[in-house]
Amino acid sequence: MALGTPSFFFFLTFLLLFNLQISLSQQQLTFFNFSESPWQPSQNRTLLSLNKIFTAGFFSVPNSNLFTFSIWYSKVPLSAGPLVWSTITKVNGSGTLEINSKGELLLNGSPFQDSDSNNATSPSNSTQLVLHDDGNLVFGSWSSFKNPTNTVLPNQNFSTGFELHSNNGKFRFIKAKTLVLNATSDEYYSTPNTLLSMDDLGKMSMEGNSFLTSDYGDSRFRKLVLDDDGNLRTYSFYPEQKNQWVEVWKGIWEMCKIKGKCGPNAICVPKEDLSTSTYCVCPSGFTSKHGGTEEGCQRKIPLSQQTQFMRLDYVNYTSDGSLHEIKANNFTICESSCTRDKNCLGFGFKYDGSGYCVLLSGTNLQYGYWSPGTETAMFVKVDKSESSASNFIGMTEVMQTTCPVNISLPLPPKDSNTTARNIAIICTLFAAELIAGVAFFWSFLKRYIKYRDMATTLGLELLPAGGPKRFTYSEIKVATNDFSNLIGKGGFGDVYKGELPDHRVVAVKCLKNVTGGDAEFWAEVTIIARMHHLNLVRLWGFCAEKGQRILVYEHIPGGSLDKYLFRVNKSHNNNLLKEQSSPNTPPQRPVLDWSIRYRIALGVARAIAYLHEECLEWVLHCDIKPENILLGDDFCPKISDFGLAKLRKKEDMVTMSRRRGTPGYMAPEWITADPITSKADVYSFGMVLLELVSGIRNFEIQGSVVRSDEWYFPGWAFDKMFKEMRVEEILDGQIRDTYDSRAHFDMVNRMVKTAMWCLQDRPELRPTMGKVAKMLEGTVEITEPKKPTVFFLGEE
Incomplete structure (x- = not known):
């Protein structure tokens, strides 16, 4: 074929037009300037970072015909969610991004970042819109790193006034430290120190040379996101795990601690694991509103002059009024303080002897949630006519007993005018007191010598005031019906079930073969008496009399853990300790x-x-x-x-x-x-x-x-x-x-x-x-x- 023939020129023209069409349909820019304006969604342009990790351009909003100008990871598939930044303004297919002659970056005719005072402007129309290798979109003095949405990328500094907003608008992360509920600005989580930045390896640096880390060390895509459920999470992208973002760190493990999960008076409860999904429950005495428990709960019976308290174990509440902490030596004082206050909705009390009592006042109870780590028992005020039982029970009941003592003095004798009679009475009384005093002193001296020797022998002369109660051996025999109900045997002695005069059920442990003699027994009494914890058996008293060494514990009716775990091949543990396991308990x-x-x-x-x-x-x-x-x-x-x-x-x-x-x-x-x-x-x-x-x-x-x-x-x-x-x-x-x-x-x-x-x-x-x-x-x-x-x- 000759080079000058018409067929050759036609073929050459076709190749040039074909290549031009391909370049236009897949146009990837390294920068966007005045000469490239305007930019429309239909042009299929993208702005690519030099390392090709990040892409910027118009991104289609799911289930609509609208677009946002966004930044995304180039190699993360759409199904995994590649977006890391987007404009708030949405445009249709005819919307434009342009740089005008004044050096302003406009989106659909309005300033590019219309929700922020730091709009994208430049003194010259020669300024370019550039996407850096770290994912930072820059135009003049404006950058996406300084105007984040809900995501932070590696090497993005947490600057002054830094805020993240969840996509649904319900939550904010402010001051690079604190998560708040957007509607009320109520705080529900705070990092140990202010965050400074996150590097490429997932290490989040904080003030004071401290840091947070998750899968630190691997080179992969990462992002810190304020999710729509209100939790702050770090994600790493794992191509080897079906191209998915994997959660590697989160700020809050118990999702119910995030405020705003449920409406007023409702209680947030985890479904399975504490860190997954939740649902809302109304406490006893309340019913859900028309919108469901997420909208809150209302009282079944309005409060009258006569009220009572509904106990809710493992439940935390605040109020829309105030929380007032007082010192209460016992439960009755705490309860009375709330009863007298008409604005008091309920109170929390700790059964640890600390005297902690907090009163909740206001119109509604707020941000209720159930947690196994709760140390405070919550009591909600309901009407006296409310008959439903509590639907949150679990903490051990604590029995409090009081023994009133009435003391009365005899009336003085009537005055007498007879001097002789008065002298006779005085002398008689003096002689009687003298004789009684001598007899009392002699009896006291004999008893003192006896008990002094006993106390010296057992080392009990240093028994501190306020320690466990000291029982006599006869009291122990009566309480245990002469040691007739054996409920366990152990290496240190036998255990009997008993009942004290105040109707408390106890476990009585008779020690034997205690090595170390008196010192070891004294060590157990003094040490155990100081132990106060929800998950420790309490010591209520002891007996040291007639050569007996006895400890009196609270009785735990449920039995030991092995009875619930090991149901097959019981022969291995027949001789192991079986303290406080009731013989009347069914085997199953x-x-x-x-x-x-x-x-x-x-x-x-x-x-x-x-x-x-x-x-x-x-x-x-x-x-x-x-x-x-x-x-x-x-x-x-x-x-x-x-x-x-x-x-x-x-x-x-x-x-x-x-x-x-x-x-x-x-x-x-x-x-x-x-x-x-x-x-x-x-x-x-x-x-x-x-x-x-x-x-x-x-x-x-x-x-x-x-x-x-x-x-x-x-x-x-x-x-x-x-x-x-x-x-x-x-x-x-x-x-x-x-x-x-x-x-x-x-x-x-x-x-x-x-x-x-x-x-x-x-x-x-x-x-x-x-x-x-x-x-x-x-x-x-x-x-x-x-x-x-x-x-x-x-x-x-």
Whole structure:
């Protein structure tokens, strides 16, 4: 073919037009300036960062014909939600983005950022709209980083006056620190310090050289978002997990603590896990409004002059008026203070002896939510005629008794005018008083010598005022019907059920074979008397008479945890401690669901942390096991048999001369020559925590390929959970069918990981009980644990 033929020129023209059409349909700009104006959605233009990570342009609003000018991750699919910034103004298909001759960036004829005083302007029309490699859209002095919407990107500084707004407009993140409900500006969450920035690796720096982190270290797309549910979360994009954004950090674990979930008087309750979905419930005495419980609740019966209080356990409330905290020495004072105040809607009271009492006044109760970590019992005022029972019950009832004493003095004798009679009366009285005084002094002297010797022998002469009540041996015999109702046997003695004259049911423990003599018994009385915690069995009194050493505890009717967990092959634990388990209790106990097991684990962890870290003196339990965990109202756990172990100061190490505890729950250092510390209790708790998940004894061999003499329960559970990824095989068979991987995996995974850290063979590798409680709560990150091993078997 000749180069000058018409066919050749036609072919060349066709190729040029085709290439031009392709370039116009896929036009990607590196900047946008005056010469490129105007820019319409139909032109299919995009503004691309030089590293091609971010794209800006008109983005179609779902389910509408409108567009926003937005910024998004180029390589994140639409289904995963790539947007990181958008204008508030929406335009239709004929809308324009342009730079006019005055150097103003206009969207549909109006300033580009019409909701902010910092509009996009420039003194010259030569200024360009540029998308930087970090996702910052810049025009002159204006930038998207200084005008965020609901998202923060890596390397975006939290400047002065920085705010994030949720897309639904209900929540704000202000001052780079605080989450508030937009309608009322009520605060519901605050970071430890003011946030400064987030780097490419997910590390969020704060003032004071502190920081927050999640999956710190991986190079991937990240963003910090104020979601429409009011929570602040950090997301990382995982292409290997179906191209999804994965939540790696969030500010609030209990979603009900976010204000505005429910209307006035209603109570927010989690559906399954505390960190997932919620629903609203009206308390007893209230009914939902026409719009449902999300709109709030109203009283069934308006308040009259005669009122009563409805108890709501594990419930928190505020009011639309005021919260007034007062000092109340007992419950009656707190209740009376609210009864006298016509504006008082209810009150909260702590049964810990602190005298905490808070009165709620106003028109409505606000921001109610249920939480297992609530320490205050809430009492809501209702009309006297209200007959419905409370729908939030669980905290142990506390009995208060008062003994009124009436004292009266005899009337003085009538005056007499006879001097002789008066003298005779005075002399007679003086002689009688003298004789009575001598007799009383002699009796006192004999008794003083007797009791002084007894007190010296038992070391009770230093018994502090306000300590536990001292019972006589005869009182104990009457209370226990001459020790006829035996309810348990243990290594330190037998336990009998009894009833005091004030009708309190008690558990009476008769000690025997207590090593250390008087000193150890005195240590138990003084130490246990100081223990005040929701999850510890309370000591009410003692007896030291006629060679007897007796402790009087509160009685826990629910029995011990092992009765609920282990229902098969009972022969292994026939000889274990069975204190305070009633023989009349039916053998078939209710099955504990996953939420109750989690609450039991959290309550026991908090109680042990209290013994280790919050007491005036450090108390080691040395025998943590299911038999020593009793279940009270609403399965509230209470640890028993503490205080019998030796006491040590916090700065000293303890080396005990003999083993203490139960085989299967004893830490390796009991057998080796290592000193005994609080980490021994951590090991025992880890074994109990693993049994809570599996429902089997740690020494009951399960399916394994190793020999029976090398089988180790934690190692078996580790392989099933983290190597074989067959979590269902370690779950309790009684409730395995109710396990939902979406609802329960996070809870079970947190419990198993925490147990694995507690069961490390070296004490220094185990966390403290305070950290264990936080790991279960989810307030600290749990790293991947090492496989627990027995020190004499080593790694497999």
